[in-house]
Amino acid sequence: MRGGAFALALAGLAVLTVSALAQDAAVTPAPVSPQIASALDQLRDAALGDNNGYSIVEDLVTQIGPRRAGSPEEARARDWAQAMLRAEGFSNVHVEPFTLQSWEPVVQTASVIAPGQQPLVIAALGGSPSTPAGGLEAEVVRFLNLDALAAAPDAAVRGKIVFIDEPMARTEDGSGYGAAVRKRARCAPMAQHKGALACLIRSVGTNTDRFAHQGGNARQPDGASLPAAALAPPDADILARLLAHGAGVRVRLNITSVMQEAAPSGNVIAEIRGREKPNEIVLIAAHLDSWTLGQGAIDDGAGVAIITAAAKLINNLPRHPRRTIRILLAGSEEPGGLGGKAYDLAHHGDTHILAGESDLGADLVWRMRTRFGAGAGPYASAMLSALAPLAIISGDNALDEGGTDIAPTTEAGAPTIALNQDASHYFDVHHTANDTMAQIDRTHMRQNIAAWAIVLYLAAETDWDFRTGGMAPAAPPRQR
Amino acid sequence: MRGGAFALALAGLAVLTVSALAQDAAVTPAPVSPQIASALDQLRDAALGDNNGYSIVEDLVTQIGPRRAGSPEEARARDWAQAMLRAEGFSNVHVEPFTLQSWEPVVQTASVIAPGQQPLVIAALGGSPSTPAGGLEAEVVRFLNLDALAAAPDAAVRGKIVFIDEPMARTEDGSGYGAAVRKRARCAPMAQHKGALACLIRSVGTNTDRFAHQGGNARQPDGASLPAAALAPPDADILARLLAHGAGVRVRLNITSVMQEAAPSGNVIAEIRGREKPNEIVLIAAHLDSWTLGQGAIDDGAGVAIITAAAKLINNLPRHPRRTIRILLAGSEEPGGLGGKAYDLAHHGDTHILAGESDLGADLVWRMRTRFGAGAGPYASAMLSALAPLAIISGDNALDEGGTDIAPTTEAGAPTIALNQDASHYFDVHHTANDTMAQIDRTHMRQNIAAWAIVLYLAAETDWDFRTGGMAPAAPPRQR
Numbered sequence: 001m002r003g004g005a006f007a008l009a010l011a012g013l014a015v016l017t018v019s020a021l022a023q024d025a026a027v028t029p030a031p032v033s034p035q036i037a038s039a040l041d042q043l044r045d046a047a048l049g050d051n052n053g054y055s056i057v058e059d060l061v062t063q064i065g066p067r068r069a070g071s072p073e074e075a076r077a078r079d080w081a082q083a084m085l086r087a088e089g090f091s092n093v094h095v096e097p098f099t100l101q102s103w104e105p106v107v108q109t110a111s112v113i114a115p116g117q118q119p120l121v122i123a124a125l126g127g128s129p130s131t132p133a134g135g136l137e138a139e140v141v142r143f144l145n146l147d148a149l150a151a152a153p154d155a156a157v158r159g160k161i162v163f164i165d166e167p168m169a170r171t172e173d174g175s176g177y178g179a180a181v182r183k184r185a186r187c188a189p190m191a192q193h194k195g196a197l198a199c200l201i202r203s204v205g206t207n208t209d210r211f212a213h214q215g216g217n218a219r220q221p222d223g224a225s226l227p228a229a230a231l232a233p234p235d236a237d238i239l240a241r242l243l244a245h246g247a248g249v250r251v252r253l254n255i256t257s258v259m260q261e262a263a264p265s266g267n268v269i270a271e272i273r274g275r276e277k278p279n280e281i282v283l284i285a286a287h288l289d290s291w292t293l294g295q296g297a298i299d300d301g302a303g304v305a306i307i308t309a310a311a312k313l314i315n316n317l318p319r320h321p322r323r324t325i326r327i328l329l330a331g332s333e334e335p336g337g338l339g340g341k342a343y344d345l346a347h348h349g350d351t352h353i354l355a356g357e358s359d360l361g362a363d364l365v366w367r368m369r370t371r372f373g374a375g376a377g378p379y380a381s382a383m384l385s386a387l388a389p390l391a392i393i394s395g396d397n398a399l400d401e402g403g404t405d406i407a408p409t410t411e412a413g414a415p416t417i418a419l420n421q422d423a424s425h426y427f428d429v430h431h432t433a434n435d436t437m438a439q440i441d442r443t444h445m446r447q448n449i450a451a452w453a454i455v456l457y458l459a460a461e462t463d464w465d466f467r468t469g470g471m472a473p474a475a476p477p478r479q480r
Numbered sequence: 481m482r483g484g485a486f487a488l489a490l491a492g493l494a495v496l497t498v499s500a501l502a503q504d505a506a507v508t509p510a511p512v513s514p515q516i517a518s519a520l521d522q523l524r525d526a527a528l529g530d531n532n533g534y535s536i537v538e539d540l541v542t543q544i545g546p547r548r549a550g551s552p553e554e555a556r557a558r559d560w561a562q563a564m565l566r567a568e569g570f571s572n573v574h575v576e577p578f579t580l581q582s583w584e585p586v587v588q589t590a591s592v593i594a595p596g597q598q599p600l601v602i603a604a605l606g607g608s609p610s611t612p613a614g615g616l617e618a619e620v621v622r623f624l625n626l627d628a629l630a631a632a633p634d635a636a637v638r639g640k641i642v643f644i645d646e647p648m649a650r651t652e653d654g655s656g657y658g659a660a661v662r663k664r665a666r667c668a669p670m671a672q673h674k675g676a677l678a679c680l681i682r683s684v685g686t687n688t689d690r691f692a693h694q695g696g697n698a699r700q701p702d703g704a705s706l707p708a709a710a711l712a713p714p715d716a717d718i719l720a721r722l723l724a725h726g727a728g729v730r731v732r733l734n735i736t737s738v739m740q741e742a743a744p745s746g747n748v749i750a751e752i753r754g755r756e757k758p759n760e761i762v763l764i765a766a767h768l769d770s771w772t773l774g775q776g777a778i779d780d781g782a783g784v785a786i787i788t789a790a791a792k793l794i795n796n797l798p799r800h801p802r803r804t805i806r807i808l809l810a811g812s813e814e815p816g817g818l819g820g821k822a823y824d825l826a827h828h829g830d831t832h833i834l835a836g837e838s839d840l841g842a843d844l845v846w847r848m849r850t851r852f853g854a855g856a857g858p859y860a861s862a863m864l865s866a867l868a869p870l871a872i873i874s875g876d877n878a879l880d881e882g883g884t885d886i887a888p889t890t891e892a893g894a895p896t897i898a899l900n901q902d903a904s905h906y907f908d909v910h911h912t913a914n915d916t917m918a919q920i921d922r923t924h925m926r927q928n929i930a931a932w933a934i935v936l937y938l939a940a941e942t943d944w945d946f947r948t949g950g951m952a953p954a955a956p957p958r959q960r
Contacts, residue, residue, distance in 0.1 A: 062721040065598030076596060116556060118545030118775070121913065208918035209689060210774075234775070234916035241542040294690075295598070295714070433601065436714035438688035 047450030053309030069332035070102030070263025126216030135254030158195035174423030211432035287333035294435025303358035321460035344408030357403025369395035375469025415466035527930030533789030549812035550582030550743025582743035606696030615734030638675035654903030767813035774915025783838035790932035801940035824888030837883025849875035855949025895946035
């Protein structure tokens with residue numbers, strides 16, 4: 001998942017909660033037929049022994065590896081995805097192409113050059129322009145956060161490298177990310193406005209290991225064009241300690257990046273066609289693209305695998321559910337949710353019964369949240385009853401977008417559901433070189449597959465209308 | 481610590497154990513005067529509240545960072561060490577210079593180029609020559625271990641990149657290292673002999689995180705000169721999985737390294753001069769140099785800090801102990817224990833009462849091992865009594881060398897002691913970019929300082945002769 005949307009979703013939550021009903025576990029669940037109940041048990045059991053999901057992400061990571069938005073590797077991932085989805089027996093498998101302005105980091109190095117000399121581990125941030133050839137060298141000035149930078153006189157910043165040394169809190173619900181990610185987009189425009197030569201941030205992550213976290217859009221906001229990079233936490237510590245000894249700490253920063261207009265990307269679509277109401281769509285999404293340093297296992301190979309494996313289990317049942325289940329493997333999520341926007345443009349007229357997304361790794365789902373109509377509580381309650389054996393609890397009905405890839409669709413009014421994964425360790429790895437298969441627990445992944453199989457099947461096999469009673473107003477359009 | 485010596489020490493252990501007496505905790509401890517007992521309590525209490533050790537390694541890591549043998553940074557580390565040791569109040573602080581043939585990795589990159597294209601995280605191995613400009617490309621052939629490579633026909637290897645995919649066991653006593661490290665030195669000569677173009681090994685480490693482990697001597701053994709590198713474990717996994725899909729896996733390997741004849745290095749010496757027998761030396765060592773990727777915190781900034789802080793606590797007592805405590809901060813340990821050899825050359829005639837070394841990180845000491853005379857059990861027993869409150873147990877009297885920096889001195893007959901640290905996590909980090917302050921637990925480091933303060937003080941304040949009863953024969957000279 002990318003950063004900005006998540007942060008803004010959390011910010012939006014506070015507003016929405018006021019007008020939204022909390023899901024009440026005491027609401028009587030909508031009745032479920034014995035046939036459906038039996039199918040749910042069957043799906044849950046099959047998912048908890050599933051090896052298909054793990055194999056899917058393992059194959060994606062192995063055959064493709066990192067797959068930057070707009071790159072040849074992302075194109076290979078689309079080919080891989082189509083072949084895989086056809087092999088899994090889905091129908092209507094196709095690519096919906098679009099283009100984007102892409103950004104590629106080619107060189108991203110830094111070192112302390114005074115006092116002494118030592119290398120720093122960094123990751124260039126999305127949209128960062130190149131430094132002058134050979135890099136730039138300047139004194140570093142440290143701020144604890146964006147507010148401190150904003151308050152600083154220009155003279156304290158001009159001609160220097162700004163360093164924002166703000167840490168991130170580790171939280172189960174990932175809310176530490178919302179607090180910490182602002183500096184990633186805002187440092188460059190704010191520092192450039194004050195005359196700085198470059199911007200460094202402490203990585204937006206919870207690790208103490210030596211990995212730097214990439215992220216950000218393909219273009220810096222507000223017309224900024226300033227070299228910007230994230231430091232691995234131990235390297236931010238080095239700068240902080242050197243500066244504690246006194247000023248005069250100088251860094252060389254060397255970034256080469258390439259911008260490409262109209263780089264090719266695309267969404268991959270696959271379906272289980274509904275046997276009775278094929279035009280009623282239950283949408284489930286994940287994204288194919290990744291950042292460049294890691295292998296894209298937890299972000300978001302895991303999501304690709306979880307939703308595909310869950311849908312595959314449904315496809316294995318003796319008959320298709322009534323409604324269509326549509327898989328969206330979005331392209332170009334990381335640089336700004338472009339696949340989700342392209343999907344909405346192409347499918348704005350479709351009838352989306354429900355939309356969900358898996359894009360927070362592969363750790364255990366612990367909570368269900370929704371944005372349903374005021375009278376749809378019994379449907380949520382029935383879903384929770386079916387999820388309870390997986391140790392999933394009730395959240396509220398104040399969910400905002402549910403994920404970047406489905407955000408334009410849910411903003412347009414589609415009911416949405418989130419199966420919140422434990423994010424305690426996700427931000428140790430997110431957007432780093434360490435995003436590999438070693439981060440995926442097969443048992444945890446199976447629980448995710450079980451949960452999504454249950455949700456997708458209930459939504460597609462029933463005639464439930466998740467808008468019943470009227471939806472809370474959509475969140476206001478967001479800055480992306 | 482470097483690799484080969486440790487492996488060979490473990491190999492030697494099996495031989496020595498037969499002829500050596502196990503330390504018996506039931507042996508009556510040698511009597512200790514009330515004054516000494518009181519000083520030991522004082523040292524232990526002070527160490528368990530010590531902040532000095534942590535500050536020393538933090539300062540070394542911050543002010544110098546990585547300090548490759550023979551580099552300008554190692555020279556700066558000698559300056560730093562002398563200033564620090566003088567500030568701590570030690571006497572006879574000086575450098576004993578020597579030179580070495582040094583090896584510096586400048587470029588170390590690799591990628592899969594077929595099927596598909598994806599980067600691999602590697603670390604060039606010590607002594608690796610450069611690849612041709614721009615790198616070499618070849619098919620990869622995988623072996624489970626050196627024996628499998630040895631058994632392969634030349635035709636299966638010729639013109640290819642050999643990949644030895646042997647993992648390492650996680651163990652408390654570090655013995656997994658001895659089993660796993662052989663391939664690091666032997667892969668290049670064996671592969672070259674069979675006509676391979678390069679050698680890749682699965683890193684000699686226990687991590688699943690994406691760090692590659694450096695290591696090896698500055699020259700490959702047996703006159704080999706073959707590009708050689710270690711893969712991070714997740715990258716070894718990628719190759720293994722690709723090869724499981726079929727042959728035709730090709731890798732580009734790009735290494736640029738620089739060899740330098742007569743590069744400057746040196747040992748830093750400091751002493752607490754004995755008040756009665758200044759020519760009787762209790763030697764305690766650690767090493768100043770490090771590999772290039774990390775910051776040299778646990779290997780061996782921690783050892784530098786532990787032994788210095790322990791000696792400093794003794795220096796804080798109202799009077800010096802009877803014998804001299806000598807600190808050896810060795811240079812150029814990593815590329816072949818050169819500092820230890822230079823020390824032995826310069827000090828072969830000195831009277832070494834006891835020698836010890838701290839070079840396995842900063843985790844808790846759990847066991848004491850010795851190589852004392854057959855009649856010196858009561859002295860070991862008295863040491864164990866004083867160490868027991870720190871949760872340290874008795875090992876055997878079959879210790880081989882005790883550490884690379886003191887090996888030539890102990891081979892020449894000096895009694896030796898080892899305070900074995902818990903190595904369970906050490907080889908997750910050893911020789912990787914992740915060797916930073918974040919790996920050091922302040923409380924664990926304090927226990928190390930307490931243990932060494934006790935051992936050093938007992939050896940320096942008593943008149944114990946650790947050769948009593950005659951030493952077991954020294955281990956045969958080792959291949960290094």
